Amino acid sequence: MNAMTKISSASADSSATEVRFPNESIVVSSTDPRGVIQFANQTFCDVAGYSVDELLNAPHKIVRHPDMPKGVFYLLWDCLKSGMPVCTYVKNKTKSGGYYWVLAVVTQTENGFLSARIRPSTELFEATKEIYATLLDEEKRENLSPEQSSARLIEMLKDAGYPTLESYGIEALNLEFKARGIIAPDLSSSFLLMDELAEIISDMQGLVNSIEQGFERVRGEPVNLRILAGRLEGAGAALGTISQNYDAMAKEMHSLVGRLHDPENGSLVQMYSAVSQGRWSMQIAQLLNEAHGNIAPDDTATDGAVLLKEHHERLHQRSRARLIEISSIGKSIPDICRSLRRRINGLDVVKLLCKVESGRMRDVDSGLDGIIARLENFHDNTDRHLADLSAKASQVTQKGSAL
Numbered sequence: 001m002n003a004m005t006k007i008s009s010a011s012a013d014s015s016a017t018e019v020r021f022p023n024e025s026i027v028v029s030s031t032d033p034r035g036v037i038q039f040a041n042q043t044f045c046d047v048a049g050y051s052v053d054e055l056l057n058a059p060h061k062i063v064r065h066p067d068m069p070k071g072v073f074y075l076l077w078d079c080l081k082s083g084m085p086v087c088t089y090v091k092n093k094t095k096s097g098g099y100y101w102v103l104a105v106v107t108q109t110e111n112g113f114l115s116a117r118i119r120p121s122t123e124l125f126e127a128t129k130e131i132y133a134t135l136l137d138e139e140k141r142e143n144l145s146p147e148q149s150s151a152r153l154i155e156m157l158k159d160a161g162y163p164t165l166e167s168y169g170i171e172a173l174n175l176e177f178k179a180r181g182i183i184a185p186d187l188s189s190s191f192l193l194m195d196e197l198a199e200i201i202s203d204m205q206g207l208v209n210s211i212e213q214g215f216e217r218v219r220g221e222p223v224n225l226r227i228l229a230g231r232l233e234g235a236g237a238a239l240g241t242i243s244q245n246y247d248a249m250a251k252e253m254h255s256l257v258g259r260l261h262d263p264e265n266g267s268l269v270q271m272y273s274a275v276s277q278g279r280w281s282m283q284i285a286q287l288l289n290e291a292h293g294n295i296a297p298d299d300t301a302t303d304g305a306v307l308l309k310e311h312h313e314r315l316h317q318r319s320r321a322r323l324i325e326i327s328s329i330g331k332s333i334p335d336i337c338r339s340l341r342r343r344i345n346g347l348d349v350v351k352l353l354c355k356v357e358s359g360r361m362r363d364v365d366s367g368l369d370g371i372i373a374r375l376e377n378f379h380d381n382t383d384r385h386l387a388d389l390s391a392k393a394s395q396v397t398q399k400g401s402a403l
Protein backbone atom coordinates (compact mmCIF):
# COMPACT_ATOMS: atom_id res chain seq x y z
CA MET A 1 0.00 0.00 0.00
CA ASN A 2 3.10 2.18 0.28
CA ALA A 3 3.04 3.47 -3.31
CA MET A 4 -0.64 4.40 -3.06
CA THR A 5 -1.44 8.08 -2.56
CA LYS A 6 -4.59 9.49 -1.06
CA ILE A 7 -5.66 12.86 -2.30
CA SER A 8 -8.46 14.94 -0.87
CA SER A 9 -10.88 15.65 -3.61
CA ALA A 10 -12.66 18.88 -4.38
CA SER A 11 -15.18 17.13 -6.63
CA ALA A 12 -18.78 16.05 -5.97
CA ASP A 13 -18.19 15.01 -2.39
CA SER A 14 -15.55 17.22 -0.82
CA SER A 15 -15.00 14.78 2.02
CA ALA A 16 -14.16 11.95 -0.38
CA THR A 17 -10.57 10.92 -0.78
CA GLU A 18 -9.17 9.92 -4.12
CA VAL A 19 -6.86 6.93 -4.11
CA ARG A 20 -4.25 7.15 -6.83
CA PHE A 21 -2.29 4.06 -7.54
CA PRO A 22 1.05 3.89 -9.36
CA ASN A 23 1.15 3.99 -13.13
CA GLU A 24 2.60 0.52 -13.44
CA SER A 25 0.07 -1.15 -11.08
CA ILE A 26 -2.77 -3.11 -12.61
CA VAL A 27 -5.99 -3.82 -10.72
CA VAL A 28 -7.22 -7.27 -11.68
CA SER A 29 -10.32 -9.29 -10.91
CA SER A 30 -12.21 -12.14 -12.47
CA THR A 31 -15.86 -12.99 -12.03
CA ASP A 32 -18.32 -15.74 -12.78
CA PRO A 33 -20.86 -15.12 -15.58
CA ARG A 34 -23.06 -13.07 -13.20
CA GLY A 35 -20.29 -10.71 -12.06
CA VAL A 36 -19.50 -12.40 -8.72
CA ILE A 37 -15.80 -11.96 -7.90
CA GLN A 38 -13.73 -15.16 -8.18
CA PHE A 39 -10.28 -13.64 -8.07
CA ALA A 40 -8.85 -10.31 -6.90
CA ASN A 41 -5.16 -9.43 -7.05
CA GLN A 42 -3.33 -7.71 -4.23
CA THR A 43 -3.42 -4.35 -6.03
CA PHE A 44 -7.23 -4.51 -6.15
CA CYS A 45 -7.31 -5.20 -2.39
CA ASP A 46 -4.86 -2.36 -1.69
CA VAL A 47 -6.62 0.22 -3.84
CA ALA A 48 -10.20 -0.62 -2.81
CA GLY A 49 -9.25 -1.18 0.83
CA TYR A 50 -10.80 -4.66 1.14
CA SER A 51 -9.18 -7.92 2.20
CA VAL A 52 -9.16 -10.63 -0.42
CA ASP A 53 -11.68 -12.61 1.66
CA GLU A 54 -14.08 -9.68 1.63
CA LEU A 55 -13.85 -9.47 -2.15
CA LEU A 56 -14.06 -13.15 -3.06
CA ASN A 57 -17.65 -14.21 -3.81
CA ALA A 58 -18.88 -10.64 -3.46
CA PRO A 59 -20.79 -9.12 -6.40
CA HIS A 60 -18.57 -6.71 -8.31
CA LYS A 61 -20.92 -3.88 -7.53
CA ILE A 62 -19.28 -3.89 -4.07
CA VAL A 63 -17.06 -1.13 -5.54
CA ARG A 64 -19.85 0.61 -7.48
CA HIS A 65 -19.73 4.37 -7.07
CA PRO A 66 -23.00 6.36 -7.11
CA ASP A 67 -21.43 8.90 -9.50
CA MET A 68 -21.35 6.24 -12.23
CA PRO A 69 -24.35 6.42 -14.59
CA LYS A 70 -26.41 3.22 -14.85
CA GLY A 71 -26.22 3.40 -18.63
CA VAL A 72 -22.48 2.64 -18.58
CA PHE A 73 -23.01 -0.70 -16.86
CA TYR A 74 -26.03 -1.54 -19.01
CA LEU A 75 -23.87 -1.05 -22.10
CA LEU A 76 -20.98 -2.93 -20.51
CA TRP A 77 -23.10 -6.02 -19.90
CA ASP A 78 -24.78 -5.73 -23.29
CA CYS A 79 -21.39 -5.82 -25.04
CA LEU A 80 -19.97 -8.53 -22.79
CA LYS A 81 -22.97 -10.76 -23.43
CA SER A 82 -22.38 -10.43 -27.17
CA GLY A 83 -18.79 -11.64 -26.64
CA MET A 84 -17.11 -8.30 -27.25
CA PRO A 85 -14.37 -6.95 -24.97
CA VAL A 86 -15.19 -3.63 -23.32
CA CYS A 87 -12.80 -0.86 -22.45
CA THR A 88 -14.14 2.11 -20.53
CA TYR A 89 -13.43 4.49 -17.67
CA VAL A 90 -14.99 3.66 -14.30
CA LYS A 91 -15.12 5.51 -10.99
CA ASN A 92 -15.09 3.06 -8.10
CA LYS A 93 -15.74 3.39 -4.38
CA THR A 94 -13.29 2.23 -1.74
CA LYS A 95 -14.32 0.53 1.47
CA SER A 96 -13.66 3.69 3.47
CA GLY A 97 -15.83 5.84 1.20
CA GLY A 98 -13.05 7.20 -1.00
CA TYR A 99 -12.87 6.67 -4.73
CA TYR A 100 -10.49 5.72 -7.52
CA TRP A 101 -10.72 6.06 -11.29
CA VAL A 102 -9.61 3.33 -13.67
CA LEU A 103 -9.59 2.54 -17.35
CA ALA A 104 -11.09 -0.94 -17.19
CA VAL A 105 -10.72 -3.59 -19.86
CA VAL A 106 -13.21 -6.42 -19.43
CA THR A 107 -13.10 -9.57 -21.56
CA GLN A 108 -14.93 -12.86 -21.63
CA THR A 109 -13.12 -15.97 -20.36
CA GLU A 110 -14.15 -19.62 -20.42
CA ASN A 111 -15.85 -19.37 -17.02
CA GLY A 112 -16.93 -15.76 -16.80
CA PHE A 113 -15.13 -12.46 -17.19
CA LEU A 114 -11.73 -10.96 -16.50
CA SER A 115 -10.94 -7.32 -15.91
CA ALA A 116 -7.60 -5.50 -15.85
CA ARG A 117 -7.50 -1.81 -14.97
CA ILE A 118 -4.92 0.92 -15.21
CA ARG A 119 -4.73 4.43 -13.85
CA PRO A 120 -6.12 6.86 -16.44
CA SER A 121 -4.44 10.12 -17.39
CA THR A 122 -5.46 11.25 -20.86
CA GLU A 123 -7.63 14.04 -22.28
CA LEU A 124 -10.15 11.41 -23.34
CA PHE A 125 -10.47 10.50 -19.66
CA GLU A 126 -11.23 14.15 -18.81
CA ALA A 127 -13.78 14.32 -21.64
CA THR A 128 -15.37 11.08 -20.45
CA LYS A 129 -15.79 12.43 -16.91
CA GLU A 130 -17.81 15.29 -18.39
CA ILE A 131 -19.92 12.89 -20.45
CA TYR A 132 -20.66 10.79 -17.34
CA ALA A 133 -21.58 13.88 -15.30
CA THR A 134 -24.03 15.03 -18.02
CA LEU A 135 -25.46 11.52 -18.36
CA LEU A 136 -25.93 11.10 -14.61
CA ASP A 137 -27.69 14.44 -14.50
CA GLU A 138 -30.02 13.42 -17.36
CA GLU A 139 -30.66 10.03 -15.73
CA LYS A 140 -31.84 11.76 -12.58
CA ARG A 141 -33.72 14.62 -14.19
CA GLU A 142 -35.56 12.50 -16.77
CA ASN A 143 -35.74 9.35 -14.67
CA LEU A 144 -34.10 7.34 -17.48
CA SER A 145 -34.06 3.54 -17.35
CA PRO A 146 -30.60 1.91 -17.66
CA GLU A 147 -31.44 1.02 -21.26
CA GLN A 148 -32.52 4.57 -22.13
CA SER A 149 -29.42 5.93 -20.45
CA SER A 150 -27.19 3.57 -22.44
CA ALA A 151 -28.85 4.78 -25.66
CA ARG A 152 -28.05 8.37 -24.61
CA LEU A 153 -24.48 7.34 -23.87
CA ILE A 154 -24.12 5.85 -27.37
CA GLU A 155 -25.38 9.15 -28.84
CA MET A 156 -22.93 11.14 -26.72
CA LEU A 157 -20.03 8.93 -27.81
CA LYS A 158 -21.11 9.37 -31.43
CA ASP A 159 -21.12 13.15 -30.95
CA ALA A 160 -17.62 12.87 -29.54
CA GLY A 161 -16.51 11.07 -32.74
CA TYR A 162 -16.85 7.41 -31.69
CA PRO A 163 -19.43 5.53 -33.78
CA THR A 164 -19.35 2.50 -31.45
CA LEU A 165 -18.33 1.61 -27.89
CA GLU A 166 -15.68 -0.57 -29.51
CA SER A 167 -14.09 2.33 -31.43
CA TYR A 168 -14.13 4.37 -28.21
CA GLY A 169 -12.50 1.51 -26.24
CA ILE A 170 -9.82 1.00 -28.88
CA GLU A 171 -8.95 4.70 -28.81
CA ALA A 172 -9.02 4.92 -25.00
CA LEU A 173 -6.63 1.99 -24.53
CA ASN A 174 -4.39 3.23 -27.30
CA LEU A 175 -4.14 6.72 -25.80
CA GLU A 176 -3.56 5.43 -22.26
CA PHE A 177 -0.84 3.08 -23.55
CA LYS A 178 0.84 5.98 -25.34
CA ALA A 179 0.61 8.16 -22.22
CA ARG A 180 2.17 5.41 -20.12
CA GLY A 181 4.85 4.89 -22.75
CA ILE A 182 5.04 1.23 -21.83
CA ILE A 183 5.22 -1.22 -24.68
CA ALA A 184 6.77 -4.60 -24.06
CA PRO A 185 9.96 -4.78 -26.18
CA ASP A 186 8.97 -8.14 -27.65
CA LEU A 187 5.68 -6.65 -28.82
CA SER A 188 6.90 -3.32 -30.18
CA SER A 189 7.61 -4.78 -33.64
CA SER A 190 4.12 -6.35 -33.72
CA PHE A 191 2.50 -3.01 -32.84
CA LEU A 192 4.61 -1.33 -35.50
CA LEU A 193 3.47 -3.88 -38.06
CA MET A 194 -0.18 -3.35 -37.09
CA ASP A 195 0.28 0.41 -37.48
CA GLU A 196 1.88 -0.08 -40.90
CA LEU A 197 -1.00 -2.31 -41.96
CA ALA A 198 -3.54 0.29 -40.80
CA GLU A 199 -1.68 2.94 -42.80
CA ILE A 200 -1.58 0.83 -45.99
CA ILE A 201 -5.29 0.03 -45.65
CA SER A 202 -6.03 3.71 -45.21
CA ASP A 203 -3.96 4.46 -48.40
CA MET A 204 -6.04 1.82 -50.19
CA GLN A 205 -9.15 3.59 -49.00
CA GLY A 206 -7.73 6.85 -50.44
CA LEU A 207 -7.17 5.13 -53.82
CA VAL A 208 -10.72 3.76 -53.89
CA ASN A 209 -12.00 7.26 -53.10
CA SER A 210 -9.99 8.70 -55.99
CA ILE A 211 -11.31 6.03 -58.38
CA GLU A 212 -14.88 6.76 -57.30
CA GLN A 213 -14.37 10.51 -57.72
CA GLY A 214 -13.13 9.77 -61.27
CA PHE A 215 -16.36 7.91 -62.04
CA GLU A 216 -18.39 10.75 -60.62
CA ARG A 217 -16.48 13.30 -62.72
CA VAL A 218 -17.10 11.45 -66.03
CA ARG A 219 -20.71 10.63 -65.20
CA GLY A 220 -21.84 13.55 -67.37
CA GLU A 221 -19.87 12.50 -70.48
CA PRO A 222 -22.34 9.92 -71.81
CA VAL A 223 -25.02 12.61 -71.47
CA ASN A 224 -22.80 15.02 -73.42
CA LEU A 225 -22.43 12.34 -76.10
CA ARG A 226 -26.19 11.89 -76.27
CA ILE A 227 -26.75 15.63 -76.59
CA LEU A 228 -24.19 15.67 -79.38
CA ALA A 229 -25.87 12.74 -81.09
CA GLY A 230 -29.19 14.63 -80.97
CA ARG A 231 -27.59 17.75 -82.43
CA LEU A 232 -26.08 15.80 -85.31
CA GLU A 233 -29.39 14.05 -85.97
CA GLY A 234 -28.94 11.07 -88.38
CA ALA A 235 -25.16 11.52 -88.51
CA GLY A 236 -24.92 11.07 -84.73
CA ALA A 237 -26.86 7.81 -84.45
CA ALA A 238 -23.70 5.80 -83.73
CA LEU A 239 -22.76 8.19 -80.93
CA GLY A 240 -26.10 7.61 -79.23
CA THR A 241 -25.42 3.86 -79.06
CA ILE A 242 -21.82 4.43 -77.97
CA SER A 243 -22.98 6.68 -75.14
CA GLN A 244 -25.46 4.06 -73.92
CA ASN A 245 -22.77 1.36 -73.90
CA TYR A 246 -20.29 3.56 -72.11
CA ASP A 247 -22.84 4.61 -69.51
CA ALA A 248 -23.84 1.02 -68.73
CA MET A 249 -20.26 -0.24 -68.49
CA ALA A 250 -19.08 2.68 -66.33
CA LYS A 251 -22.05 2.31 -63.95
CA GLU A 252 -21.33 -1.39 -63.49
CA MET A 253 -17.65 -0.72 -62.80
CA HIS A 254 -18.48 2.10 -60.40
CA SER A 255 -20.71 -0.18 -58.39
CA LEU A 256 -18.02 -2.91 -58.30
CA VAL A 257 -15.48 -0.39 -56.97
CA GLY A 258 -18.01 0.86 -54.41
CA ARG A 259 -18.40 -2.68 -53.06
CA LEU A 260 -14.78 -2.59 -51.89
CA HIS A 261 -15.75 -0.20 -49.12
CA ASP A 262 -19.34 -1.19 -48.51
CA PRO A 263 -19.93 -0.55 -44.75
CA GLU A 264 -21.53 -3.99 -44.32
CA ASN A 265 -19.09 -6.35 -46.02
CA GLY A 266 -16.62 -4.34 -48.11
CA SER A 267 -13.12 -5.86 -48.16
CA LEU A 268 -11.50 -2.61 -47.03
CA VAL A 269 -13.94 -2.12 -44.17
CA GLN A 270 -13.39 -5.72 -43.05
CA MET A 271 -9.62 -5.34 -43.23
CA TYR A 272 -9.68 -2.09 -41.28
CA SER A 273 -11.87 -3.53 -38.58
CA ALA A 274 -9.68 -6.67 -38.40
CA VAL A 275 -6.51 -4.63 -37.99
CA SER A 276 -7.95 -2.44 -35.24
CA GLN A 277 -9.46 -5.43 -33.43
CA GLY A 278 -6.21 -7.37 -33.82
CA ARG A 279 -4.25 -4.45 -32.39
CA TRP A 280 -6.76 -4.14 -29.57
CA SER A 281 -6.50 -7.82 -28.66
CA MET A 282 -2.73 -7.48 -28.67
CA GLN A 283 -2.87 -4.48 -26.33
CA ILE A 284 -5.22 -6.26 -23.95
CA ALA A 285 -2.90 -9.27 -24.10
CA GLN A 286 0.01 -7.04 -23.15
CA LEU A 287 -1.95 -5.62 -20.25
CA LEU A 288 -2.72 -9.11 -18.95
CA ASN A 289 0.89 -10.09 -19.38
CA GLU A 290 1.99 -7.07 -17.33
CA ALA A 291 -0.65 -7.92 -14.73
CA HIS A 292 0.71 -11.44 -14.61
CA GLY A 293 4.19 -10.02 -14.00
CA ASN A 294 2.68 -7.87 -11.22
CA ILE A 295 1.53 -10.86 -9.21
CA ALA A 296 3.86 -11.34 -6.28
CA PRO A 297 4.95 -14.93 -5.55
CA ASP A 298 3.14 -14.82 -2.18
CA ASP A 299 -0.06 -13.42 -3.73
CA THR A 300 -3.04 -15.67 -2.98
CA ALA A 301 -3.54 -15.76 -6.66
CA THR A 302 -2.25 -18.92 -8.23
CA ASP A 303 -5.57 -19.41 -10.00
CA GLY A 304 -5.52 -15.79 -11.11
CA ALA A 305 -1.99 -16.14 -12.44
CA VAL A 306 -2.98 -19.17 -14.50
CA LEU A 307 -6.09 -17.37 -15.74
CA LEU A 308 -4.07 -14.30 -16.77
CA LYS A 309 -1.49 -16.38 -18.58
CA GLU A 310 -4.07 -18.50 -20.39
CA HIS A 311 -6.19 -15.54 -21.36
CA HIS A 312 -3.13 -13.60 -22.51
CA GLU A 313 -2.28 -16.47 -24.85
CA ARG A 314 -5.89 -16.70 -26.08
CA LEU A 315 -5.92 -12.98 -26.94
CA HIS A 316 -2.64 -13.34 -28.78
CA GLN A 317 -4.13 -16.13 -30.83
CA ARG A 318 -7.18 -13.96 -31.52
CA SER A 319 -4.91 -11.17 -32.69
CA ARG A 320 -3.00 -13.55 -34.98
CA ALA A 321 -6.30 -14.88 -36.35
CA ARG A 322 -7.33 -11.34 -37.28
CA LEU A 323 -4.04 -10.89 -39.13
CA ILE A 324 -4.56 -14.10 -41.07
CA GLU A 325 -8.03 -12.77 -41.96
CA ILE A 326 -6.52 -9.47 -43.20
CA SER A 327 -4.00 -11.41 -45.22
CA SER A 328 -6.61 -13.55 -46.92
CA ILE A 329 -8.90 -10.60 -47.72
CA GLY A 330 -5.83 -8.81 -49.11
CA LYS A 331 -5.22 -11.80 -51.42
CA SER A 332 -8.60 -11.39 -53.12
CA ILE A 333 -8.09 -7.73 -54.05
CA PRO A 334 -5.51 -8.08 -56.88
CA ASP A 335 -8.00 -10.34 -58.72
CA ILE A 336 -10.73 -7.72 -58.34
CA CYS A 337 -8.31 -5.05 -59.60
CA ARG A 338 -7.33 -7.22 -62.59
CA SER A 339 -10.95 -7.72 -63.54
CA LEU A 340 -11.64 -3.97 -63.20
CA ARG A 341 -8.60 -3.16 -65.34
CA ARG A 342 -9.93 -5.52 -68.04
CA ARG A 343 -13.17 -3.56 -67.95
CA ILE A 344 -11.21 -0.36 -68.57
CA ASN A 345 -10.00 -2.01 -71.76
CA GLY A 346 -13.67 -2.39 -72.62
CA LEU A 347 -14.24 1.31 -71.95
CA ASP A 348 -11.22 2.04 -74.12
CA VAL A 349 -12.83 0.20 -77.03
CA VAL A 350 -15.96 2.33 -76.67
CA LYS A 351 -13.76 5.42 -76.52
CA LEU A 352 -12.02 4.25 -79.74
CA LEU A 353 -15.39 4.10 -81.47
CA CYS A 354 -15.86 7.71 -80.42
CA LYS A 355 -12.53 8.48 -82.03
CA VAL A 356 -13.67 6.82 -85.27
CA GLU A 357 -16.82 8.94 -85.21
CA SER A 358 -14.74 12.01 -84.51
CA GLY A 359 -12.61 11.19 -87.58
CA ARG A 360 -15.75 10.92 -89.71
CA MET A 361 -16.92 14.32 -88.52
CA ARG A 362 -13.64 16.09 -89.10
CA ASP A 363 -15.36 19.15 -90.52
CA VAL A 364 -17.80 19.63 -87.65
CA ASP A 365 -16.66 21.34 -84.42
CA SER A 366 -18.60 18.86 -82.31
CA GLY A 367 -16.78 19.04 -78.98
CA LEU A 368 -16.19 15.31 -79.34
CA ASP A 369 -12.41 15.69 -79.10
CA GLY A 370 -12.75 17.30 -75.66
CA ILE A 371 -14.96 14.42 -74.45
CA ILE A 372 -12.47 11.86 -75.77
CA ALA A 373 -9.56 13.63 -74.05
CA ARG A 374 -11.43 13.63 -70.72
CA LEU A 375 -12.30 9.92 -71.04
CA GLU A 376 -8.70 9.10 -71.93
CA ASN A 377 -7.47 10.93 -68.85
CA PHE A 378 -10.02 9.13 -66.68
CA HIS A 379 -9.05 5.71 -68.05
CA ASP A 380 -5.34 6.34 -67.45
CA ASN A 381 -5.88 7.57 -63.89
CA THR A 382 -8.23 4.72 -63.00
CA ASP A 383 -5.87 2.14 -64.42
CA ARG A 384 -2.96 3.62 -62.44
CA HIS A 385 -5.00 3.73 -59.20
CA LEU A 386 -6.08 0.11 -59.68
CA ALA A 387 -2.48 -0.98 -60.24
CA ASP A 388 -1.47 0.86 -57.00
CA LEU A 389 -4.41 -0.68 -55.13
CA SER A 390 -3.38 -4.14 -56.24
CA ALA A 391 0.25 -3.54 -55.17
CA LYS A 392 -0.86 -2.27 -51.75
CA ALA A 393 -3.14 -5.29 -51.27
CA SER A 394 -0.19 -7.58 -52.00
CA GLN A 395 1.85 -5.65 -49.41
CA VAL A 396 -0.92 -6.21 -46.84
CA THR A 397 -0.98 -9.94 -47.61
CA GLN A 398 2.76 -10.18 -47.29
CA LYS A 399 2.99 -8.17 -44.04
CA GLY A 400 -0.08 -9.84 -42.53
CA SER A 401 1.45 -13.27 -42.94
CA ALA A 402 4.77 -12.09 -41.47
CA LEU A 403 3.56 -12.03 -37.83
Ligand SMILES: Cc1cc2nc3c(=O)[nH]c(=O)nc-3n(C[C@H](O)[C@H](O)[C@H](O)COP(=O)(O)O)c2cc1C
Nearest residue numbers: 031035060061063064065073090092106113114115
Ligand atom coordinates in the same frame (compact mmCIF):
# COMPACT_ATOMS: atom_id res chain seq x y z
C1 LIG B 1 -15.25 -8.61 -14.81
C2 LIG B 1 -16.15 -7.51 -14.33
C3 LIG B 1 -15.60 -6.41 -13.68
C4 LIG B 1 -16.41 -5.38 -13.20
N1 LIG B 1 -15.81 -4.33 -12.57
C5 LIG B 1 -16.58 -3.36 -12.05
C6 LIG B 1 -16.00 -2.29 -11.33
O1 LIG B 1 -14.77 -2.18 -11.21
N2 LIG B 1 -16.83 -1.35 -10.81
C7 LIG B 1 -18.19 -1.42 -10.95
O2 LIG B 1 -18.89 -0.54 -10.42
N3 LIG B 1 -18.76 -2.42 -11.64
C8 LIG B 1 -18.00 -3.38 -12.19
N4 LIG B 1 -18.59 -4.40 -12.89
C9 LIG B 1 -20.04 -4.33 -13.14
C10 LIG B 1 -20.85 -4.81 -11.97
O3 LIG B 1 -21.05 -6.21 -12.08
C11 LIG B 1 -22.23 -4.12 -11.91
O4 LIG B 1 -22.91 -4.33 -13.11
C12 LIG B 1 -22.10 -2.61 -11.66
O5 LIG B 1 -21.38 -2.34 -10.51
C13 LIG B 1 -23.48 -1.95 -11.56
O6 LIG B 1 -24.22 -2.52 -10.57
P1 LIG B 1 -25.80 -2.30 -10.49
O7 LIG B 1 -26.32 -2.55 -11.86
O8 LIG B 1 -26.29 -3.31 -9.52
O9 LIG B 1 -26.00 -0.90 -10.08
C14 LIG B 1 -17.81 -5.44 -13.38
C15 LIG B 1 -18.36 -6.54 -14.04
C16 LIG B 1 -17.55 -7.56 -14.53
C17 LIG B 1 -18.15 -8.72 -15.25
